[in-house]
Amino acid sequence: MSRQQARTRPGSVSRALARDRLGVPAVLFFVLAGVAPLTVAAGVIPTAYQTTGLTGIPAAFLVIAVILAIFATGYVAMTRHITNSGAFYAFVSRGIGRTAGVSAALVALQSYSFLQVGLYGALGPAAASEAAAHLGIHEPWWAWALVAWAVITVLGLLRVDITGWVLGVLLTAEITVVVAETVSGLAHPAGGHLSFATLSPASLTSAGFGTFGVLAVVAVLGFVGFEQAPVLAEEAKNPRRTIPVATYFALGMIAIVYAGASWAMAVHAGTGHVVATAAQQGPGLLFGLGGSGALSQAAQLLFMTSLFAAALAFHNVVWRYMFALGRENVLPAALGRTGGNNIPKAASLVQSATGLAVIVVYAIGGWPPMADLFFWLGTSGGFGIILLLALTSVAVIAFFARDPRGENAWRRLIAPALAAVLLAGIAVLAVLHYGTLLGVSAGDPAAWALPASYAVVAVIGLGWGLILRTRRPRVYAALGLGAHAVTGQLTPAAGEAA
Amino acid sequence: MTGREPRARLGGTGRLADDLYLLAHHDVTGRPYLQPRAIGIGLAGTLLAELMLADRICIWPDGVVAASRTPPEDGLALRVLDLVVSERERLPARDWLLFLARTAAQDVAQRLEQSGYLTQASPRRPWRAERWVPVDSDCAFAPLTRAQSALNPSRPATAQGAALAGLAAACGLGSRLLPYGPPGARRCLDEAVRQLPSGLRDLIAQTQAAVDAAVLTHRV
Numbered sequence: 001m002s003r004q005q006a007r008t009r010p011g012s013v014s015r016a017l018a019r020d021r022l023g024v025p026a027v028l029f030f031v032l033a034g035v036a037p038l039t040v041a042a043g044v045i046p047t048a049y050q051t052t053g054l055t056g057i058p059a060a061f062l063v064i065a066v067i068l069a070i071f072a073t074g075y076v077a078m079t080r081h082i083t084n085s086g087a088f089y090a091f092v093s094r095g096i097g098r099t100a101g102v103s104a105a106l107v108a109l110q111s112y113s114f115l116q117v118g119l120y121g122a123l124g125p126a127a128a129s130e131a132a133a134h135l136g137i138h139e140p141w142w143a144w145a146l147v148a149w150a151v152i153t154v155l156g157l158l159r160v161d162i163t164g165w166v167l168g169v170l171l172t173a174e175i176t177v178v179v180a181e182t183v184s185g186l187a188h189p190a191g192g193h194l195s196f197a198t199l200s201p202a203s204l205t206s207a208g209f210g211t212f213g214v215l216a217v218v219a220v221l222g223f224v225g226f227e228q229a230p231v232l233a234e235e236a237k238n239p240r241r242t243i244p245v246a247t248y249f250a251l252g253m254i255a256i257v258y259a260g261a262s263w264a265m266a267v268h269a270g271t272g273h274v275v276a277t278a279a280q281q282g283p284g285l286l287f288g289l290g291g292s293g294a295l296s297q298a299a300q301l302l303f304m305t306s307l308f309a310a311a312l313a314f315h316n317v318v319w320r321y322m323f324a325l326g327r328e329n330v331l332p333a334a335l336g337r338t339g340g341n342n343i344p345k346a347a348s349l350v351q352s353a354t355g356l357a358v359i360v361v362y363a364i365g366g367w368p369p370m371a372d373l374f375f376w377l378g379t380s381g382g383f384g385i386i387l388l389l390a391l392t393s394v395a396v397i398a399f400f401a402r403d404p405r406g407e408n409a410w411r412r413l414i415a416p417a418l419a420a421v422l423l424a425g426i427a428v429l430a431v432l433h434y435g436t437l438l439g440v441s442a443g444d445p446a447a448w449a450l451p452a453s454y455a456v457v458a459v460i461g462l463g464w465g466l467i468l469r470t471r472r473p474r475v476y477a478a479l480g481l482g483a484h485a486v487t488g489q490l491t492p493a494a495g496e497a498a
Numbered sequence: 499m500t501g502r503e504p505r506a507r508l509g510g511t512g513r514l515a516d517d518l519y520l521l522a523h524h525d526v527t528g529r530p531y532l533q534p535r536a537i538g539i540g541l542a543g544t545l546l547a548e549l550m551l552a553d554r555i556c557i558w559p560d561g562v563v564a565a566s567r568t569p570p571e572d573g574l575a576l577r578v579l580d581l582v583v584s585e586r587e588r589l590p591a592r593d594w595l596l597f598l599a600r601t602a603a604q605d606v607a608q609r610l611e612q613s614g615y616l617t618q619a620s621p622r623r624p625w626r627a628e629r630w631v632p633v634d635s636d637c638a639f640a641p642l643t644r645a646q647s648a649l650n651p652s653r654p655a656t657a658q659g660a661a662l663a664g665l666a667a668a669c670g671l672g673s674r675l676l677p678y679g680p681p682g683a684r685r686c687l688d689e690a691v692r693q694l695p696s697g698l699r700d701l702i703a704q705t706q707a708a709v710d711a712a713v714l715t716h717r718v
Binding site: 011012013014016017020030086231232234235316320323324327337338339340341342344482483484486487 | 531532533536581585586587589593594596597600670672673674700703704706707709710711712713714715716
C-alpha cells in the first residue's frame with residue numbers, strides 16, 4: 001500500500017475490489033472447463049447410441065438445452081439473493097427447508113461422486129487401447145485406471161490453481177477437435193444424403209413416449225457442469241449479469257457442439273446403421289468422422305486428456321461439497337479442514353478412496369468398464385442431477401413465494417414451475433425405463449438398484465437433517481451457508497426457510 | 499541514519515501481523531505455508547486486529563468504523579487507519595479484508611525488514627521475484643510459541659495471543675499450529691476465541707469465511 005493509495009479518494013476500496021472481480025469470459029471458462037466436451041462427444045454419445053439403441057440423441061440435446069434454459073431462469077434469479085449459491089443444497093435449504101437441504105446435499109454428493117468415479121471406466125480402456133496401439137504395452141484397463149486415479153489423487157492434493165489452468169488449455173483443444181470432426185462427418189454423409197431425421201422431434205419418442213426420459217438423461221449427462229457458474233457469484237464483476245450470461249452462453253454452446261457431433265455421427269454412419277456402428281466402433285464413431293489421419297489421432301489422445309480433465313473437475317466438485325458440508329458440521333468437521341497450502345486434504349482423499357474402491361471392485365468382478373462403470377454410473381449421476389434440478393426448481397418457487405424480491409413472475413414462478421414439471425416428468429420416465437437407459441432388461445437388479453440408491457440416500461439425509469434440527473440447532477441454523485456458516489449470520493437478503 | 503541497524507529479537511515486534519507473517523512462512527527459507535491469497539486475507543485480518551486492540555477501529559454489524567483518530571505510532575497501522583477514515587462508504591469487514599489482502603504481504607514484509615526480522619534474498623530462479631527470508635530462524639519460529647499461549651488450558655490466554663492463534667487458524671494455519679499444542683488444543687483455541695470481544699470474534703469469523711470462500715472458488 002503506497003502513500004498515494006493512502007490518500008485515495010473515498011469509495012476507492014469498492015472500485016479497487018470491483019477491478020479484481022471476474023467477467024463473463026473467466027466465468028464461462030470455469031464452467032466449460034468442467035464440461036469436458038470430448039468426454040461426452042466421444043464417450044457418452046457413441047455409448048448411448050449403442051446401449052439405448054435410440055437415435056434421437058441429437059434432438060434430445062436441443063430439447064434439453066431449452067428445458068435447462070427455462071430452469072436456469074429461476075436458478076440464476078435466486079443466485080442473486082443467497083450466499084453459497086454454488087451448491088444445490090443451498091437453494092433447497094433456503095427454499096424448501098434445511099432438513100430437505102441435508103437430503104439434497106447427500107444426493108448431490110452421490111451424483112457427482114458417481115459421475116467422477118464412472119469416468120475411470122472410460123479412462124482405463126481408452127489409455128489401454130492407446131498404449132497397446134502405439135507403445136506396445138498390453139496392460140488391463142484397470143491398471144491404467146489406477147494410474148489415472150493416482151495422478152488425480154496427487155493433483156487433488158497440490159495447488160488447485162494449476163489444475164484450473166490445465167483444464168482450460170485442454171478445453172480449447174477439445175472444442176476445436178470436436179467441431180473439426182463434426183464438419184468433416186457432415187461433409188461425408190452416408191449414401192451422399194444429409195439426413196435430418198435424428199434432429200426431428202419425432203425421433204425423441206421413436207420407441208414410445210418413455211424413450212424421451214431415457215434420451216433426456218443422456219442429454220442432461222452431457223450438460224452437467226453448466227450449473228457451476230454460481231460457484232463464482234461472489235467473485236463476479238456484476239452477479240446480476242455475469243452469472244446469467246455465462247450460464248446461458250454455456251448452455252447454447254454445449255447444445256450446438258453436442259447436437260452437431262451426435263448428428264454428424266448419425267449422418268456419417270447412416271441413421272439406420274448408427275446404433276450398430278456405435279456398437280462396433282465405440283468412441284471410434286467420432287474419431288472416424290474425419291478419416292484416420294492426424295485429426296483422428298489428435299482426437300484419440302485428447303479423448304484421454306478430456307476424460308482425465310473431467311475426472312479431475314468432478315473430483316474438485318465432490319471435495320468442494322464435502323469441504324463446505326464439513327465446515328457446516330453436517331459431515332464430520334475433519335472434512336472441512338485444510339492442510340498446508342489451504343488444500344482440503346481430507347475431503348480430497350475421501351473421494352480418492354471411493355474411486356480406488358470402485359476400480360478395485362470392478363477389476364475383481366471382471367465387469368465391462370465402458371458399459372457397466374462409465375455409462376451406468378455416468379447416467380446414474382446424470383439422473384441424480386435431474387432430481388436435484390427438479391428439487392431446486394421447487395425451491396426457487398418456494399423461496400420467492402415468501403418474498404418476490406423484485407423478480408418478475410416469469411423468473412420467480414412461471415419458468416421454475418415449468419422446469420419443475422418437465423424435469424420431474426423426465427425423472428419419472430427415466431425410472432420407468434431405467435433398464436433401457438442401462439441397456440439391460442427391466443428386471444435386472446441394476447435397473448432398480450441404481451435409482452433406488454438415491455431414495456435411500458435422500459431418506460438418510462432427511463433423518464440426519466431432523467437429528468441436527470433437534471440435537472444441534474446451531475449447526476442446523478447455519479445450514480446451507482457454506483463458507484459463511486462460520487459467521488453464523490444470514491445476509492440481509494437471506495431467506496427465512498424453516 | 500543513526501548507524502544502528504534494527505535487530506531481530508525473540509520477543510518479536512509486538513504486532514500481530516508481523517507474528518502472523520513469520521508464522522505463515524518457513525523459519526529458514528521463508529517459503530510460504532499457504533496460498534498467497536489466504537496469507538493476504540490472514541494478514542489483512544491481523545492489520546485490522548492491531549487497530550482494534552489499540553482501540554482505533556471498531557467492527558459493527560454494518561461495517562468498520564474509526565473509533566479514534568489518534569495516530570498509531572506504526573506507519574503501516576497509520577496508513578490503514580487513514581484508509582478507514584477517508585473511505586466514503588461504511589464497508590463491511592469482508593470488503594476491507596479483501597482490499598487489504600492485495601498488498602498486505604508486501605506491506606508487512608517491508609515492516610519486518612525495517613524491524614530487522616527479514617531481509618531480501620536473490621530469487622532462486624532469475625525470472626522469479628525477490629523473496630524475503632528471516633534474518634534469524636529462532637526469531638522467526640518464536641511467533642509459534644506466542645500463538646501457543648492460547649492453546650494451553652493451564653494458562654489464561656491474552657487477547658493478543660488468542661487473536662493471533664484465532665486468525666492463524668482462520669487463514670489455514672491450524673495444521674501448523676495445533677500439532678504443537680497440548681491435547682485438546684483445538685477446544686482450547688475455540689474457548690480462547692470465545693472469550694475475545696465480539697468485534698475480534700467477528701473479524702476472525704469473517705477472515706475464515708473469506709479464506710474458505712477463496713478455497714471453494716479455487717481463487718486462493
